[in-house]
Structures are given as C-alpha cells and as structure tokens.
Amino acid sequence: MPLVAAENLVKKYDDLTAVDGVSFTIEEGQIFGFLGPNGAGKSTTISMLSTYLPPTSGDAVIDGISVTREANKVRNIIGVVPQDIALYPTLTAIQNLRFYGKMYDMGGESLERRCQELLELVELWDRRDSRLEQFSGGMKRRINMAAGLLHHPRFLLLDEPTVGVDPQSREHIFETIFKIRDSGTTILYTSHYMEEVELLCDYIAIMDRGKLVASGTLKELLSVLGEGGVIELEVAPTGCSEKLEADISRQQGVTSVKHQDGRLVIFSDNSARSLPPVLKVLEEMRCDVIHLEIFTPNLEKLFIHLTGKELRE
Amino acid sequence: MRQFRKLWQITRKDLLVMGKDRGSWIVLLLTPLLIIMVASFALGPAFSGELKSSLLYTNLDQGGVGKQLVDGLREVEGLELVEGTEAECQALASGDTKYKTCMLIPTGFSSKILTGSNTGLQVYVDPSDNASRPFMVGMIDGAASRLSGMVNSVKVSVVEVMKFAPEAELPVVASDAAQTAVEQMNQDPPVAVEITNAGAAADVNMFDTQAPGYSVMFLLFGVMLGAEGLLEERDKGTLGRLLVAPVAKSSILGGKLVAQFMIAMVQMTILFGVGHFVFGMHLGNSIPGLILMIVMTAFTATSFGILLASLVKTRRQATSVGTLVIILMSALGGSWWPLSIEPEFMQKLGHLTINAWALDGMNALILEGANMQDILVDAAALFIYGCVCFLVGIKMFKFRNA
Ligand SMILES: Nc1ncnc2c1ncn2[C@@H]1O[C@H](COP(=O)(O)OP(=O)(O)OP(=O)(O)O)[C@@H](O)[C@H]1O
Ligand SMILES: [Mg+2]
Numbered sequence: 052m053p054l055v056a057a058e059n060l061v062k063k064y065d066d067l068t069a070v071d072g073v074s075f076t077i078e079e080g081q082i083f084g085f086l087g088p089n090g091a092g093k094s095t096t097i098s099m100l101s102t103y104l105p106p107t108s109g110d111a112v113i114d115g116i117s118v119t120r121e122a123n124k125v126r127n128i129i130g131v132v133p134q135d136i137a138l139y140p141t142l143t144a145i146q147n148l149r150f151y152g153k154m155y156d157m158g159g160e161s162l163e164r165r166c167q168e169l170l171e172l173v174e175l176w177d178r179r180d181s182r183l184e185q186f187s188g189g190m191k192r193r194i195n196m197a198a199g200l201l202h203h204p205r206f207l208l209l210d211e212p213t214v215g216v217d218p219q220s221r222e223h224i225f226e227t228i229f230k231i232r233d234s235g236t237t238i239l240y241t242s243h244y245m246e247e248v249e250l251l252c253d254y255i256a257i258m259d260r261g262k263l264v265a266s267g268t269l270k271e272l273l274s275v276l277g278e279g280g281v282i283e284l285e286v287a288p289t290g291c292s293e294k295l296e297a298d299i300s301r302q303q304g305v306t307s308v309k310h311q312d313g314r315l316v317i318f319s320d321n322s323a324r325s326l327p328p329v330l331k332v333l334e335e336m337r338c339d340v341i342h343l344e345i346f347t348p349n350l351e352k353l354f355i356h357l358t359g360k361e362l363r364e
Numbered sequence: 365m366r367q368f369r370k371l372w373q374i375t376r377k378d379l380l381v382m383g384k385d386r387g388s389w390i391v392l393l394l395t396p397l398l399i400i401m402v403a404s405f406a407l408g409p410a411f412s413g414e415l416k417s418s419l420l421y422t423n424l425d426q427g428g429v430g431k432q433l434v435d436g437l438r439e440v441e442g443l444e445l446v447e448g449t450e451a452e453c454q455a456l457a458s459g460d461t462k463y464k465t466c467m468l469i470p471t472g473f474s475s476k477i478l479t480g481s482n483t484g485l486q487v488y489v490d491p492s493d494n495a496s497r498p499f500m501v502g503m504i505d506g507a508a509s510r511l512s513g514m515v516n517s518v519k520v521s522v523v524e525v526m527k528f529a530p531e532a533e534l535p536v537v538a539s540d541a542a543q544t545a546v547e548q549m550n551q552d553p554p555v556a557v558e559i560t561n562a563g564a565a566a567d568v569n570m571f572d573t574q575a576p577g578y579s580v581m582f583l584l585f586g587v588m589l590g591a592e593g594l595l596e597e598r599d600k601g602t603l604g605r606l607l608v609a610p611v612a613k614s615s616i617l618g619g620k621l622v623a624q625f626m627i628a629m630v631q632m633t634i635l636f637g638v639g640h641f642v643f644g645m646h647l648g649n650s651i652p653g654l655i656l657m658i659v660m661t662a663f664t665a666t667s668f669g670i671l672l673a674s675l676v677k678t679r680r681q682a683t684s685v686g687t688l689v690i691i692l693m694s695a696l697g698g699s700w701w702p703l704s705i706e707p708e709f710m711q712k713l714g715h716l717t718i719n720a721w722a723l724d725g726m727n728a729l730i731l732e733g734a735n736m737q738d739i740l741v742d743a744a745a746l747f748i749y750g751c752v753c754f755l756v757g758i759k760m761f762k763f764r765n766a
Binding site: 101102103104123126127129131133135136137138139141142146150151153154155156198 | 366369370373377380381384385600601602604605606607608609610611764
C-alpha cells in the first residue's frame, strides 16, 4: 500500500484554480518529485497535503489518515519544510530547533540529543549558538530543513529547499536528503529545476497550471521522447519556407516538431539518423541555419514536448 | 495539558524574541519615560497646582465672614496668602508690586452679608498676567461661591487694572441680595465656611498627573508592536509552521496573548516604578487598587492588540491604523490633559476609549487618594471592554494570509 495517496485534489482561489484535480500515490521510502514552473501549483498541493490549506474538493490520505478529516493526526507524522524560511531570525539555530521540537511534544534530554544530531547532519553544530540572521541563505535553508525533521516524521514535504542557494550548499542539501531517505523517511520534493529532480527523485510528477501533465520514473518519462534525442534548430527568419516544419516532421524517425522561442525542437527516435534528412530539407528550402544542437532527452525537453513552453521562463 | 505546555512554550519564545528586540524596548520604556519627564516638568505644575502663587489681600472687614474666607483660601493647595494694605492692593495699577492679584474684602462685608445688603469682593488683577489669572480668579471665585452657597448674596467682581489707564474706574459689581436666603441665614447663621482643595492627596508631585496618561498611551503602542509581531509571524511563515504542527490554534494565540500581557505588565510596572522610586511619584493609598487597575489596563490593552491584528490586512495597516487609533484614543481619553477640564459631552465621548477608564481609576488612586472600592467601576468597565475586544479579536483573526 502506498504511504500517500492524493485523490482529485482541487484548490480554488476566487476565480483562479491553483490545483485542478491532482491525483498521485507515493510509495514508502521513495523520493517523489514535483516538477513544474512558477505558479504551477506545487506549493498549493503541498499546503493541502500538510493540512495547512483545506482542499476545495478531493482528499489525500497519509498512512491511512485523511488530511481533511483527521488533520491533527496527520500533523504528528508529517514534517514540513516550507518554501520560505520560517524561522525566528533573532533566535539562535538551536533555540529555533528547540522551540519547534517542543511543538511536537519533545523535550528534555531526547530533544537536546535530536537537536545535536540534526545540527550535525546539516553540518552547523559549531554554529548552533549564532543567531539565525547571521547565517547565509544556504545555512538558513539547512536549519529550515532540520526544523522539519525534529520529530522523525514518516513523510517529509520539501518545498523548493534549494531556492537561492549557492552550488556548494545545494550539494550539501542533496546529500542530506539522501541521508534522510536512507533513514526510512518518505520524501515529497518540489522544484522547478529539472536537474535536481532528475538527480534526486525515484518518481517524478510534472505539473503545469494546476494539473499533472505526466508522471513516472525518469526513464518512463523520457521514453515518451523516444531514445533518439532531440534536435534543436534555429533558422534565419527570412527566405525560409513556411512549409519547413511540416516537411521536417515527415522525415524519417521524426516523431514531433514544436516551436519554442523561434526555434524548432525536433523529437526523433534516432537523432543521428534523422539529422541528414533534416539538413537536406533545410538546404532544399534555402534556409540559413543560425544554430543547431543535438540533445539527449531530458525533462526540460519533455516539458516542452508536453506543454509547448519552457520550464523556466 | 499538552496544549497548555505548548501554549506556555509559545509564550516563552515570544518573551525571548521580544526581549532581544531593542527597538521594542525603546518604544515600550525609553520613549514613554522621556515623554513623561518632559511633560511632567513642563505641564505638571499647571495641572497639579504646584505653581506657588502669592495672593495679596486686604481685609477691611471687621466681622467673621471675611476672616473665614481668608482662612478658607489659605488651605488651597499652591496658594500663598500675603496680607497687605489697601494702598498696596491698589498699587497693582501702577505695576509697582511683585504681586499679580489682590483681593480686597470691603468694610462691612460681614454685616452687609448678614443683613442682606449688596456687597462684593474686589479682585485686582494685572492685565498683563495671563498665566496665573485663571487659577487665581478661579480660586477666589470658588471660595466665594461656597460662601454664596450659604448666603446666596456674594458675587465676585473682577477688576482689571489697566497699567496704561490708571484712572480706570473700578466698578464694584454687587449681587442682589436674596432676601429669603438672608432670612434663612438669620435663623441659622453660618458657623464656619469650609473651603478645601478638591484633591485630597497631601501634595501632588508633577509626575502624578502626567505619568499615568502617557504610560497608558505607550502601553497601547506596546500592544500595537505585538499585533505587528503576530502579523509578521503570519507573513514570514512561522505561524504556518505552527499550524502544520500538532498545536491547537487556541494554544498559538493564547501563548502569544499571555506573552503580550506579561510584557504589558512589565512595562507598566517599570514605568510606575521608575516614576515612584526615581522621581517620587505617588502611588496613592491603595496599592492593591493600583495593581488591579494595572492588571485590568494591561488585559484590555492586550485584547485591543489582538482586535487590531484581526481587523487589518497587513502589517503596514496595523502600524498606520494602530497609530491613528491610539493617538485618537489618547487625546480623547485624557492621556494628554485631564478629562475633567473638558466639556461634558467630550468627557462622555472620551469614555469610549480604554485610556479614559484606565485613567479615571488611576487618577482617583494617585491624585485623590481613593481606595479599592472607589475604582471598582473603572476596573469592571475595563474588564468588560477587554473581554469584548478579546472575543471579537480571536473570533476574527485569520491565521492565513488571504
Ligand atoms: N493565497 C492565494 N490567493 C490567491 N492565489 C494564490 C494564493 N496562493 C497561490 N495562489 C496562486 O495559485 C497558483 C499556484 O501557486 P503555487 O504557489 O502553488 O505555485 P508553485 O508551483 O509553488 O510556484 P513557485 O515555483 O513559484 O513556488 C499561482 O497562480 C498563485 O498565484
Ligand atoms: Mg511554490
């Protein structure tokens, strides 16, 4: 049985539907990734799962407990790391952790031990008595994450934990996430960086405008694009026939052609074999090629394939 | 039980956060102390009668009524009576004397009163003296009106002696004798005319009149900071983090309100403590009464804070709306000048504010030596006021940003 099951979650704000009928399941021990551009509805989905927002309709069940009917029970088994750093800037790192620990009925020696454990995990034990406002962005994010882990949650919700973080801190956060996963915690991870999701997640759901547009393992998702890779092409705007797109899509191995910022993105099941006929079409039509690139399939291209737009504007 | 423990932890956390916030302490303590000092040294004398004024008088009356009048005035706080001759009294006209006011009790004052004939007091005032004139004339008028309460026949005439017109006439405005009153008098002549100061407290320190008003005003500014703090927690997401933890909403708000109440108590205690121990401010005859007033005022202010936080949408609004309301309440409610000098409808209007109820009680204790029973009405009014704000506030507070 999956640890988490979301059933048709909907959240409406006045006339805007932020989350529009989202369903998914998360297996125990998985890192489940939510990938989507700004405003896709990732945080709103997390808010509903974490009992912060009541869904307009639909429900989610975590370890058999409904987030709408038994919110208080759910709160005991989930850990939430919000997108914004939700800590007290004038308190020290350890004071922040102690305070949140007490909100989960922790205390005494065991709380002290847990604080030390987590501060060591995020490698800030020696900075425990510094006020949070004296920390760098990346360090704050690490404490923000530790604060969600105090009570050994079974399910951890991480909302873009690497926003505004330098590459070194980011690496560090990744390592921590793997350690948390290895300790048996199931993780929901949201991001609009496809590299992060590719690297971290066992299972990925791609979200756009409140809807899931695809989901599966990385391999499953990329197979949609075919094994063959992607050709990206930019031609000079003048003198090139308008039939170009239609002609290219008829070439051998080409599965689909999309427009993207004045470029043509050509998906094929074997880009090496599709390239010569594509070049031939370009020559016949007297198109001046400005830019030509061949990619192996990735989530960025998949997103373009699915939605016709880029993940990051 | 668990929720109570969490409530208390939230209180402790808030106290810790507040304790570290120097800006708040400037608003809570430093600013009010400075303003109280400035106001006390500048205005205290005017409101407390600390100003020692000398009243020159000449008593040409051979009877007892004139003497009773003088004796009565001697007891007035802040008034020093100096006996002089008629010539000295008239010398005010030439400005050759250091006195600003002179009261002349005319020959036959007593007998004329007792027989019901027309008579009056003559008061000479230096027209250039605007500062003490209202006080002096008020005092004499008050003393005389008490006399006339008995005899119903004395009116005071105020004669302005024009320095540049020494020949000016000195009219004596005499009252009509009220025959019936005199008849009554004859049956039951006045044995004593008693004139006492309205305030019973021994002597009034300049802090006594100023400190409570400004303390209450800055108490309200203190809870406004608390309201901003609560909204800041909502904006920054720390409140959201508590909402997704197993903590009841009532514990979250309760913890914050207890902290706010404790801070308000500490603030009032320090302000009154510094006033008392450093500047010799009086605390009245009933310390339990004063404690009750401080507790009730702190409670009502705290409730006002949560109401403010629940009625505004943003932190900026809490600051702007809060400042407006607090300034208005302080002006209307007697934080800046005593309500007693205002017309009645303004006094009534003033009692829509927290300040008025708090200051009614505190001033009664500090300035008039009232006891616990005398201030119970004010304490009860504050309690009801606080409960209404509290209930509306917690009912309407939004834990999530819209
Ligand atoms: N409180 C709110 N009131 C109205 N609209 C909201 C509210 N919160 C979010 N939205 C809208 O809902 C949509 C989804 O927002 P959400 O924060 O879930 O996106 P996201 O995927 O987390 O984006 P990001 O990557 O920028 O964090 C957005 O269009 C946003 O403007
Ligand atoms: Mg988000």
